[in-house]
Amino acid sequence: MLISNLCVKRKFGTVADATTKGHKLCVKGGYIHQTFQGGYTLSPLGYKVCRNIERVIREEMDAIGGQEILMPVVSGADIWKESGRYDKVDVLAKFKGRSGAEYVLNPTHEEVVVDFVKSVLDSYKQMPFMVYQIQTKFRDELRSRAGLVRTREFRMKDAYSFHTTQEDLEQYYNQCLQAYYRIFKRIGMKNVVDVKSDNGDMGGSISHEFMLLHPIGEDTVYVCPCGFRANKETMGESKICPVCGKPLEDHRGIEIGNIFQLGDKYSKSMHLEYTAQDGSKKNPIMGCYGIGVGRAMASVIEESADDNGPIWNMEIAPYKVHIVTMADKSGESDKLGQQIHDYLTAQNVEVILDNRDIRAGEKFADADLLGAPIRLIVSPKNLEKGEIEVKYRHPNYQSLPASLPVSGFEQALNNLLADCRKI
RNA sequence: CGGGACUUAGCUCAGCCUGGUAGAGCGCUUGCUUUGGGAGCAAGAUGUCGUAGGUUCGAAUCCUAUAGUCCCGACCA
Numbered sequence: 148m149l150i151s152n153l154c155v156k157r158k159f160g161t162v163a164d165a166t167t168k169g170h171k172l173c174v175k176g177g178y179i180h181q182t183f184q185g186g187y188t189l190s191p192l193g194y195k196v197c198r199n200i201e202r203v204i205r206e207e208m209d210a211i212g213g214q215e216i217l218m219p220v221v222s223g224a225d226i227w228k229e230s231g232r233y234d235k236v237d238v239l240a241k242f243k244g245r246s247g248a249e250y251v252l253n254p255t256h257e258e259v260v261v262d263f264v265k266s267v268l269d270s271y272k273q274m275p276f277m278v279y280q281i282q283t284k285f286r287d288e289l290r291s292r293a294g295l296v297r298t299r300e301f302r303m304k305d306a307y308s309f310h311t312t313q314e315d316l317e318q319y320y321n322q323c324l325q326a327y328y329r330i331f332k333r334i335g336m337k338n339v340v341d342v343k344s345d346n347g348d349m350g351g352s353i354s355h356e357f358m359l360l361h362p363i364g365e366d367t368v369y370v371c372p373c374g375f376r377a378n379k380e381t382m383g384e385s386k387i388c389p390v391c392g393k394p395l396e397d398h399r400g401i402e403i404g405n406i407f408q409l410g411d412k413y414s415k416s417m418h419l420e421y422t423a424q425d426g427s428k429k430n431p432i433m434g435c436y437g438i439g440v441g442r443a444m445a446s447v448i449e450e451s452a453d454d455n456g457p458i459w460n461m462e463i464a465p466y467k468v469h470i471v472t473m474a475d476k477s478g479e480s481d482k483l484g485q486q487i488h489d490y491l492t493a494q495n496v497e498v499i500l501d502n503r504d505i506r507a508g509e510k511f512a513d514a515d516l517l518g519a520p521i522r523l524i525v526s527p528k529n530l531e532k533g534e535i536e537v538k539y540r541h542p543n544y545q546s547l548p549a550s551l552p553v554s555g556f557e558q559a560l561n562n563l564l565a566d567c568r569k570i
Numbered sequence: 571c572g573g574g575a576c577u578u579a580g581c582u583c584a585g586c587c588u589g590g591u592a593g594a595g596c597g598c599u600u601g602c603u604u605u606g607g608g609a610g611c612a613a614g615a616u617g618u619c620g621u622a623g624g625u626u627c628g629a630a631u632c633c634u635a636u637a638g639u640c641c642c643g644a645c646c647a
Binding site: 156158159160161162163164166181183184232235236237238239254255257284286288289290292297365405407435437455471473474504505506507508509510511512513515524526528536 | 571580581582583595596597604605606607608609638639640641643644645646647
């Protein structure tokens with residue numbers, strides 16, 4: 148891809164209405180564009196990051212036996228009335244069709260998934276299983292905030308598991324909890340903790356929130372050096388650790404995921420039954436597991452960025468390699484830049500080439516905003532030495548080579564990419 | 571949903587108090603000079619001044635209504 152053709156507008160100067168560093172960089176770098184209050188269009192750049200995060204999520208969900216499905220954004224009001232949540236969930240957006248039929252925009256999909264599973268589940272022999280989707284949610288919140296951190300429409304991974312016993316649910320719930328840590332680590336989050344939380348309108352018993360500890364977070368997390376953690380709601384007024392009795396530390400947290408043990412709340416209210424081994428009809432025990440994809444993306448930028456732009460890792464960077472060619476009257480730099488670009492494209496490596504006839508400073512500033520982990524600088528100065536200069540955006544890569552040979556760059560680049568993926 | 575602020579060029583804003591027919595910087599187009607961290611000079615294009623009413627000879631400017639956006643708070647499966 149040529150940077151001049153990239154359908155992304157990077158901006159100079161002040162970004163009005165952006166209050167956090169990450170939000171500013173998302174707008175400045177052209178990752179997102181606000182379409183309405185709480186609703187964003189993802190540019191090719193933003194959507195690449197989003198899809199990379201989703202790929203990691205899919206791999207980890209599949210690894211614990213998840214089966215991907217796709218449910219509709221809209222559903223009839225009937226299933227929400229059946230579950231009893233139609234008048235209870237105030238973020239539920241309701242509307243009517245021309246015929247007067249009542250619809251909802253699903254803010255979460257317990258009702259829809261139970262309706263689906265009713266069409267599938269007959270016997271205890273089919274359980275346990277988990278289905279998940281990555282799809283758009285709409286929640287009619289009164290206010291959005293900080294770009295993708297808090298929106299009204301957003302991409303979400305929501306997973307639902309079905310079990311014959313509470314013990315089986317708990318075992319799977321812990322598996323899922325571990326999978327969540329793997330996901331957050333792979334997409335480059337550093338300071339993530341899980342805290343016990345209140346189930347609220349979701350019902351059920353145990354639930355955990357995954358919090359990225361960060362000053363811009365909207366939630367308060369209490370953390371004890373002994374390892375105990377809880378969110379403010381579940382602790383009430385107490386600020387003393389119930390485990391060791393020491394005072395708890397306050398942290399702000401961004402809630403990037405949550406998992407719930409739902410029990411039989413939905414399977415019972417919506418009459419989802421299976422035939423047990425003894426021939427009796429029973430309601431499955433359910434768990435549900437959510438991750439906000441856009442919020443995860445915003446959180447990574449908040450946590451890992453410098454003043455010039457986001458710092459992506461190899462898993463989620465929109466482009467892995469960013470080639471900058473410098474002014475060169477002989478045309479040799481552009482020629483080699485194009486060769487490297489074509490080689491990487493053929494290798495299925497996401498690469499972007501900046502061969503614009505503009506000053507170096509603007510190219511570097513743009514490269515910082517795109518945040519590719521590997522930057523190759525092709526210039527007359529470097530060509531004289533027979534080298535391609537390499538710069539790394541991610542601090543973990545700084546020990547890697549600072550240059551590659553021009554002759555045989557293919558092999559050297561392959562090795563470098565392999566090394567980067569390992570770190 | 572309570573409190574506060576805002577809406578003028580693609581973006582960031584000035585102009586409004588004191589009414590007289592639209593401005594700057596950035597971006598964009600063209601040319602020349604530049605070219606290792608957002609360059610310089612010159613020329614050029616771009617607006618129903620959020621929308622609808624009202625006052626007035628005349629409204630971006632004053633009045634009313636309405637829509638949208640932002641911030642703080644509350645809310646948040």
